[in-house]
């Protein structure tokens with residue numbers, strides 16, 4: 001019996017440990033795929049080009065503005081595959097909270113590109129995947145560094161520098177537990193990235209100092225991770241949060257959760273991703289401490305929390 005072909009593609013959420021925003025200016029960032037959250041796309045043949053996801057169901061041509069990057073991912077991939085005239089049904093399911101600094105837009109694009117390549121039985125290498133995803137990310141974020149595409153499509157922690165070949169990075173810190181907390185407020189990556197650019201234009205010397213300092217802290221974070229020094233890592237995260245505040249990308253809710261985490265024993269806490277809402281991360285030295293911090297964050301308004309060990313033997 002003839003079996004209808006279905007294409008499948010997946011990606012995970014991502015966490016930026018250090019270096020958001022400064023990564024756009026060529027400084028390094030440390031990020032890893034956050035496999036607690038994931039997204040999957042299926043592609044099947046259809047008489048019209050349609051999309052079915054949590055936020056929209058209908059013709060792909062009619063997607064609302066926040067989903068325009070998805071349309072771009074589909075269109076660019078079909079052009080790359082020389083299949084512009086095909087009509088397909090795309091179905092997306094996701095556990096990555098949208099617009100919370102977890103890379104949902106990049107992950108959606110990654111899963112779409114992979115599903116379309118799978119549908120047409122073409123191998124999808126990272127070399128082909130990343131430029132396609134970054135074109136879609138330009139629509140979502142304006143000026144993406146490429147870190148979200150790289151982190152949501154891989155399996156490894158990355159020491160990422162814009163425009164350079166991907167460098168995997170062993171994330172293995174003893175007694176290190178990361179608590180991720182969602183403010184429940186939509187992050188505004190696009191606006192935050194563009195506001196930092198405006199600040200940069202207004203006062204280049206001052207903003208460049210913050211960006212350079214974030215780069216220095218990120219390089220230092222890599223060293224202390226390799227030296228297995230959890231306390232130093234927490235301290236560096238706290239310093240990074242001050243720099244991010246100076247770049248105007250934190251906000252009241254993020255600051256409140258950062259304070260709560262520290263008051264409940266976190267050795268480090270900062271926003272993660274684009275900021276202005278979205279998620280924050282904090283660092284604890286034991287699972288019990290992490291659970292206590294997660295509970296306190298929920299009491300202070302976090303709508304969701306996750307705990308992730310940063311060490312293989314923790």
Ligand SMILES: C[C@@](O)(CCO)CC(=O)[O-]
Nearest residue numbers: 020021144145146273274
């Ligand atoms: C804010 C930012 O640095 C990270 C967004 O997850 C933007 C980017 O690198 O594309």
